Amino acid sequence: MRKSTFSRTELSRAFGIDVATLGTGSAGTGFSFGKVAPGVTSEPHRHDEIEAFVVLSGAGKVRTDLGEISIKAGDVVLFDPFEAHVLHNDGDEDLNFVDVFWRDGKAALDAAAQVAAPGRPIFVFSAPPTPNGDLHLGHLSGPYLGADVYTRFLRMNGAEAYHLTGSDDYQSYVVTRADADQSTPAKVARHYAHEVRTTLGLLDCEIHSFLHTMGDAAYGEFQVACFRSLLRSTAVDVSESPALFDAVTGDYLYEPDVSGLCPDCGASAGGNICEDCGAPNLCHDLGAVRSRHSAEAPLVGFVRRPELDLERCYVNIDRHLRASGAPVRILDLFARLRQRADLSVPLTHPSNWGLPAEGLRGQVIWAWPEMAFGFLYNIQALGRMLGRDWMRRCPATTGRLSISSVSTIPSTTLYSTPLFMPRCSPTGRRGSGIT
Numbered sequence: 001m002r003k004s005t006f007s008r009t010e011l012s013r014a015f016g017i018d019v020a021t022l023g024t025g026s027a028g029t030g031f032s033f034g035k036v037a038p039g040v041t042s043e044p045h046r047h048d049e050i051e052a053f054v055v056l057s058g059a060g061k062v063r064t065d066l067g068e069i070s071i072k073a074g075d076v077v078l079f080d081p082f083e084a085h086v087l088h089n090d091g092d093e094d095l096n097f098v099d100v101f102w103r104d105g106k107a108a109l110d111a112a113a114q115v116a117a118p119g120r121p122i123f124v125f126s127a128p129p130t131p132n133g134d135l136h137l138g139h140l141s142g143p144y145l146g147a148d149v150y151t152r153f154l155r156m157n158g159a160e161a162y163h164l165t166g167s168d169d170y171q172s173y174v175v176t177r178a179d180a181d182q183s184t185p186a187k188v189a190r191h192y193a194h195e196v197r198t199t200l201g202l203l204d205c206e207i208h209s210f211l212h213t214m215g216d217a218a219y220g221e222f223q224v225a226c227f228r229s230l231l232r233s234t235a236v237d238v239s240e241s242p243a244l245f246d247a248v249t250g251d252y253l254y255e256p257d258v259s260g261l262c263p264d265c266g267a268s269a270g271g272n273i274c275e276d277c278g279a280p281n282l283c284h285d286l287g288a289v290r291s292r293h294s295a296e297a298p299l300v301g302f303v304r305r306p307e308l309d310l311e312r313c314y315v316n317i318d319r320h321l322r323a324s325g326a327p328v329r330i331l332d333l334f335a336r337l338r339q340r341a342d343l344s345v346p347l348t349h350p351s352n353w354g355l356p357a358e359g360l361r362g363q364v365i366w367a368w369p370e371m372a373f374g375f376l377y378n379i380q381a382l383g384r385m386l387g388r389d390w391m392r393r394c395p396a397t398t399g400r401l402s403i404s405s406v407s408t409i410p411s412t413t414l415y416s417t418p419l420f421m422p423r424c425s426p427t428g429r430r431g432s433g434i435t
């Protein structure tokens with residue numbers, strides 16, 4: 001017999017509510033105390049364990065994929081493996097409950113097989129690598145091995161699942177590598193895309209469609225059409241906004257051209273995106289910003305670019321995150337972004353490497369929104385190989401398609417959301433990187 005005591009006033013934050021871990025038994029079992037304050041909603045999550053809430057006091061609502069039910073003191077709610085759930089306190093006193101969870105391998109496998117129902121293709125995307133070098137062990141052990149294992153698991157259980165990726169040829173980092181190698185971006189992209197593919201082959205990583213974005217005329221035309229639709233979007237304005245320039249060379253600075261401190265998490269970050277926390281930045285808002293072109297501090301100028309006003313997208317993003325069972329890391333990124341008022345992200349940059357941005361002379365479509373549309377193009381390319389009629393221009397909005405992504409950079413998922421309301425697919429352990 002073991003006895004321990006917990007304090008209801010010393011709780012820690014997890015899943016958006018206050019909890020105290022009470023204990024764990026054998027592997028895969030555990031129990032905790034949870035408190036949801038009035039008006040608070042827990043973060044949606046799902047996991048392979050079966051879970052039960054025993055409501056001690058208070059009242060509220062539980063939402064799952066199947067709908068919403070009211071709960072009050074004395075109720076016990078049981079969740080199947082991978083069943084997404086959210087707890088909301090709509091009363092005026094604390095909702096206190098005991099949470100018990102345990103792992104049942106057979107139940108988890110049965111639930112996973114249901115998610116992977118026949119007739120519903122599942123597309124597993126691993127983040128398209130930038131062809132500025134070969135893959136290293138960290139790349140392989142993270143997104144690529146993870147996506148390979150996940151796709152094989154789905155297929156072994158009868159699902160129609162495909163692993164898709166490609167080389168993200170128009171990334172600005174390819175230019176930096178070409179400068180260092182005294183080569184051209186096109187040569188660098190071609191060389192390392194081949195290396196990457198060969199390495200994935202040596203790993204026995206099965207890729208069902210590998211998209212080379214450079215040199216595919218139809219891909220370029222598709223991106224032009226997507227870019228036009230972005231410009232027509234009510235969330236996009238073409239406006240003049242601050243940008244960084246090198247004080248000596250006068251070069252426009254973005255991505256690998258600058259480094260500094262992330263305005264969101266404070267970690268060292270490159271321009272436009274923080275690899276640490278996934279938050280976008282605007283280069284001029286980096287702390288202690290430095291140019292890589294010269295030793296002088298960069299100058300702030302102005303550039304006219306189409307910008308995505310994130311605030312106008314939050315309702316869509318929120319709906320997508322709730323429906324997709326996104327991992328906690330992405331939910332956390334979204335919550336932090338919402339706190340930054342007036343955040344508009346440029347969709348093009350002055351550069352001569354990339355797909356030309358129509359109507360904006362000397363500018364190219366930023367590689368990240370390009371990648372989001374590239375996912376759709378890749379699905380159609382795969383469909384063509386398989387003799388299927390999947391259309392990149394009209395992705396299904398109900399049921400037929402579902403997207404899974406394995407990404408090292410959470411924002412990839414955010415940019416791809418407006419086009420899909422994918423059905424949820426199972427995550428591995430709680431908070432794992434596979435969504």
Ligand SMILES: [Zn+2]
Binds near residue numbers: 262265
């Ligand atoms: Zn950061």
